[in-house]
Amino acid sequence: MATGKGYRQTYRRKPPKNKKSFPSVWLLLGMLFGVFLLNKPLFSRFISNDNLTAFTTTVLEKNFLPTSVVLTERISNPVAGNPKILPLTESDPLDKLAASLDYRGSSVEELAKILTPLASTESGKARLAYAWITQHIAYDVEALKRDRRELDLSTTGVLTSRMTICSGYANLYQSLAKAMGLKSVIVEGYAKGPSYLVGQDQDINHAWNGVKIDGTWYLLDATWGAGAIENDQFVAKFNPYYFATPPDQLIYSHFPAESQWQLLPTVYTRAAFDQFPDLSAPFFRDRLQLLSHQDNRTISANGQSEIRLNTPDNILIAAQLLDKTGSKLDQSYTFVQKQGQQAIVRASFPSVGEYELIIFSKKREEETYHQAVKYDIKAVAPGEAFPLIYGSFADKNAYLETPLTKSLPVNQASYFQLKVNGANKVIVVNQDTNQITELTPSSSFFIGSVVINPGKIIVAAQFPGNDQYWTLLEYN
Known part of the structure; x- marks a missing residue:
């Protein structure tokens, strides 16, 4: 039996270092690859226990509460204070x-x-x-x-x-x-x-x-x-x-x-x-509001779930999916982004079964995320993994419309559409073939079709006053 709050998870990451640009277009590739190495993912697959407080539980066995010493006065109609x-x-x-x-x-x-x-x-x-x-x-x-x-x-x-x-x-x-x-x-x-x-x-x-x-x-x-x-x-x-x-x-x-x-x-x-829903103290501290999924337990019929929250401008959101044994799944099975003050948390399930989705929050200036909401989810169909989000995606207030699947069809054109506030350029790079495709600005989005060859695909953006490209997303 639980007598303490369920889980609290901490993510830590170092801010990316600045890297100067070179005038040559051909040297841009080298610069980009250096950026890719410097801009580590916000949700690294290799976070060690030294860098995070993983899951915090306080648990008592069933029927463990000793009642023989619990003696207290009976109060009639207590009036709540403010x-x-x-x-x-x-x-x-x-x-x-x-x-x-x-x-x-x-x-x-x-x-x-x-x-x-x-x-x-x-x-x-x-x-x-x-x-x-x-x-x-x-x-x-x-x-x-x-x-x-x-x-x-x-x-x-x-x-x-x-x-x-x-x-x-x-x-x-x-x-x-x-x-x-x-x-x-x-x-x-x-x-x-x-x-x-x-x-x-x-x-x-x-x-x-x-x-x-x-x-x-x-x-x-x-x-x-x-x-x-x-x-x-x-x-x-x-x-x-x-x-x-x-x-x-x-x-x-x-x-x-x-x-x-x-x-x-x-x-x-x-x-x-x-x-x-299982709400923790940070949910109220960070003034979050649930816009969907008001119940603790939900069923995913199509292999994915989408939860929406209202969040203040200075609050960042993260998510982690666990299987029924409590083991953490790869971060590509969750995808979090903000649209104005609305945070959209997507979860995809690798197979049919029971899962826990934990949503975390933090103030922008803080280093660590804390558990805010937890859901129990029953997946009745499998779903596809999402692209991997890098720290700069949230830092630069980016928003991805498509593609939302981690694996892109090879030798076919994939259509990219994303919003990156304040960016000068957004490019799609195949790290294996050195192919670079610059997306076209259109209204508030960057759009374009890219023929996908085998290799790791990176989406990066460049901003005014800095020649450095910031890695946003990673696809297969």
Whole structure:
């Protein structure tokens, strides 16, 4: 059973180096090949584990949630607060202060006496308790292998061992908040993750908290705020998103057993929760909107799926396809491009079967992509792979109309049509035969028919103020 967010993947790439041009047309070939080597693909097939945090999971076994120590007050008709009015920031100074307080005792009362004077408001006290727990208590991965009856999830046990599972986090937060003068409850329910079985999980698998601030209630999850599990090891990574998470966002991943703790004007059923797409924190941080595929599970009848999202101008999108074993497929089975503020994510499936499509987002100035959306897809027919996208394709805001298949018919003419904003020239190059065809500008597109001979086909563009050609696409 999942008690932490499913997958988070990171892509890193070095910016292409500048390369000066040569006046001779015949030397252009050499220059281009140098560019092709410098402009490495955004989605390289050879990314090592040193360069990315592949898939991050926090998983508990079924029926693992110990309920005997989960004692909480019954609240009737809690009123939801507005997270936007809390006087806190994403990188609040209280978070660093909490990280620096290395209390080594085992008493909640002692810890509360240390923390309480450091915050003058209820929101500050609630945040300080969250920040201390999430930055000083580790997730107990080994607990997954032990009998749950052996676990000490009391506040004394958690503070002594400095590790626990979701129930221990929730117990500690409730007790610490109470000792600091706040009212808090433990919320039990279901959390989505890699092992969550839609429509089949009947047993509660997670616990989080509600806290009352200035008369209204807010939701938080100290387990998910503390970090995640990578390769069976807990990796501490403080995440402020899971403090006072807006209820209309948390409902995509957390379903409380008591519907009142949805804190929403419209109450959702478990069946509706199961059908929600799996949205992660970056989806909301980057202000993405789904324009299609509002359900988690989709069926591809023609070997391909196309998902559309609305994205701000400064947000870039990437995608990764996995087979039913969780293995990553070649990047040519996904194709992402933007058309204005609309991101179009295409996935193609090499064979009939079950797949996961993960969509990532990042701000343009950031180096790494983070999981934003995950879909389960059943392909009932195979599809063709897409051309390989290079980093400059997204950087230069290019958009490809055709051809959208990786393999081009040999000894036949293929029609190219693509938009490359601000480009002077766009060329199609056969790296094996040294054949170069310049596409013709037409309105906002570059178009042209190219007879395809055997070899690797590259599409590249040249921009004002720089003789360098930037590699955009690669075909067979």
